[in-house]
Amino acid sequence: MIESSPEILRIIEEARSDGWVLEPDAKRLFSLAGFSVPRFVFARTTGEALGFAREIGFPVVAKIVSPRILHKSDVGGVVVGIGNDGRLVEVFERFQGLDGFLGVLVEEMLPGGIELILGAKIDLQFGPMILLGMGGTGVEIYQDVTLRMAPLTEKEVPAMIEGLKARRLLEGYRGAEPVNQGKLMETILAFSTLVMELEGRIASIDINPLLCSAGRCMVADARIILGG
């Protein structure tokens, strides 16, 4: 994966001084590695933000891009459901006042789905570990996760999904459409492969949320902490 894309390594090396990869670059990295990501633009000006929003159509999501803000929601740095030009400009201007503002990530609103977390951590004793769990902002409250040493085999992935307390939500709970298990398995395995290749360069990765529905599994937000 990396061999075929020196661009992935360039993204990581350019983020070295910050210690982590900003969301627009992380999204680009996952896109280069073959994962589905929402359509987005990294807008430095309101003009760029408006241009993109009009092109893909409202509503859109806006997120602060700052090397000083690792947890965007904590500072009100994520706004969803922005429906018009005026609201987008207003949000953009508020973000400009946040610490370390570099620009705004504007992206398409994704249709609903189940929010999972797909993560990786390079453990001192056990090397690369893969984590799958119920995602979203409450991830550390629910702590509904399963954890395995990477690389994962195809056999291990279903057991990881089965190991979640909330697995019935993925199977189509109370009339909801089930999550596309094939796509989810594929995403997890591809992630395991990517993590093994990045082992020496990263400390941890959160894809949170990984937004999964009947149709697809999308990297809705990602954070890559460097190390090695």
Next chain:
Amino acid sequence: MDLNPLFEPRTMAVFGVSSGNYRHPANEIFTKNLLRYPVKVYGINPHGGTLNGETIRRSISEIPEAIDLAVIAVRADFVPDVLSECIRAKVRSATIISGGFAETGRQDLQDRIIAIAREASFPFVGPNCLGIYVPSHVDTFFLPSERMVKPAIGNVSFVSQSGGILVDHLIKFAGEGVGLAKAVSIGNKALLGEPELLDYLAHDPATRVIVFYIEGFGRNEGRKFVLKAGQCGKPVIVLKSGKSPGGSRAVSSHTASLAGDYASFSAALSQYGIVEAANELELVSFCESLSIYQKPIEGRVGIVTVSGGHGAMASDACAARGIAVPALTDSVREGLRKVLSPSVREIASLANPIDLTGSGIDDDFVATAETLFAMEEIDCLLALLLPYIPGITADLGAKLSNVAARHSKPLIAYVPHVEKYAMLIEGFELNGAPVSPSIEGAVLMVEALRRNRP
């Protein structure tokens, strides 16, 4: 590296014995091996003298034969020189008892002995450890022989980062009838750590179950360990300490926070079929059960008892661990009812758990065991026995064990452990069925068979 000389030495040299200080740990090691073990032992001290009527040699060059195992119990600063001396004299292995290395901030000294040994491919255990105990063969523990509680010879081998935890578990093994093959206290594990000892014990014909007490692994050492354990073909049991997160290390991602040191440890172990014991009760129960039964089960238990309360407690313990207690079909129940003794037939409760009541006799247990073992849906039998019930004889353990052996399915018993009931307990144990002193422990024995995936 050949670890055989560590565990099966024919000759042994103890560095640091003292004719002046009779409580010196080296003296204890020298004396116990001299008097109690089939190993030729020599004491070494540059000052010479005698100990127990034996001449203390001034250096290894004065010893007239090749030495398999050196036991080094001299001051830490002298250890590098002694190690080099051993290597020059073609000694084949060492255990370094001395403390005063990495554990007291002398990483430099530890690095030196590692370098010396690596260069010569010379195996050593320690430093800062008790070393090795192989029943009826060799014992480098500096504990007075008469104070040690020694389990019977058996097939469980125990590797421990802590000497105290190891010796304590030997006491528990002795109490519960768990037999020991080899015990190793690896201390600072400077050269030989868990992965290396796992390799050795995996190939050791005397060892069927391998137990580790682990405080922590070095960089990527845990990965190496679980990959080896997953392939070793023998049950591996781990007791871990240091589970609470240390310090206030800043955690920047959710994954790093959720996959902490212990969470990763525990997940990696279970991924590779290693049985993690949460505490001492689990450890001893798992050892006892896996030393007898190695074939994994799914965990579908039949329970037979003479007390409804015991059955309910066992059912609860099974449910808490996700062990199934399958219901019996009407035809199975009718079949069983017919073969029970007349006084039990009308009052026994033939659901699972089966309660034969206080009127139950040996034959009722045997008939129930036959019925349950014959069921496809059941892969293990739990017998909760109360020896004070008048109809139960001291032969019941042997009788039930024979039924289990014929069906090739595991039988696990609960019998209160007091001297008075020893004959009943022996009947099980001599016929290869483990007996727990508690209901919880008996269910843990089932759990071990379910979790073990060699």
